[in-house]
Amino acid sequence: xxxxxxxxxxxxxxxxLRTRALAxxxxxxxxxxxxxxxxxxxxxxxxxxxxxxxxxxxxxxPFQQDPGAVRAAYQRFTANxxxxxxxxxxxxxxxxxxxxxxVAHELDDVRALTRSVELSEAFGRAQQxxxxxxxxxxxxxxxxxxxxxxGAPRVDVSAAALDNxxxxxxxxxxxx
Numbered sequence: 668x669x670x671x672x673x674x675x676x677x678x679x680x681x682x683x684l685r686t687r688a689l690a691x692x693x694x695x696x697x698x699x700x701x702x703x704x705x706x707x708x709x710x711x712x713x714x715x716x717x718x719x720x721x722x723x724x725x726x727x728x729p730f731q732q733d734p735g736a737v738r739a740a741y742q743r744f745t746a747n748x749x750x751x752x753x754x755x756x757x758x759x760x761x762x763x764x765x766x767x768x769x770v771a772h773e774l775d776d777v778r779a780l781t782r783s784v785e786l787s788e789a790f791g792r793a794q795q796x797x798x799x800x801x802x803x804x805x806x807x808x809x810x811x812x813x814x815x816x817x818g819a820p821r822v823d824v825s826a827a828a829l830d831n832x833x834x835x836x837x838x839x840x841x842x843x
Contacts, residue, residue, distance in 0.1 A: 680718040686766040687711035688746040691835040703803045
C-alpha cells in the first residue's frame, strides 16, 4: 500500500466519521431507532472500521494511527452545532444529504483506485448501502418539502409526459 492510498483511506475514514457524528446528532431527535440517520451512522461506522482494520495491519507504524479522541470530540461538537443551525432553518435532510454524498464520492474514489480485492468488495457493499440511504434521505427531503408547501401550486412532470413529446420543442442542442 502506497502513501497515496493511505492518504485516500484516511480522508475517507474522516469523512465517514464526520458523517457518523452528524447522523448520531440528528438521530437524537428521532423517536424511533430504525431511522435513516441511525442506519447511516451504522453504515459510516462500518466503513471507518474496515479502513482502520486495513491500516492497522500495515507494516509501517505511522500508517497505523487511528483518529484521536480530540478529533472525535471536535466532530461531535461540530455536528451538534450544524444540527442546531439546520433545525432552525428546516434544512436537516439537505445538510445530511450533502454529507452522505461527500462520503459516497470519497468511497467511489477509493474503491476505484484500490488494489486489494477484499477491500474493494467491502467498499462495494458499502456503496450499495450508501446509495439506498441517499435515496431514503432524498425521498424524506421531498416529503418534508411537499408537506411544508401545502398551498403552493405543483407542477407534475412525469416520464410519460416527456415521452409523449411534450418537451421536444424546448431542446435546442439535441442533435448536430
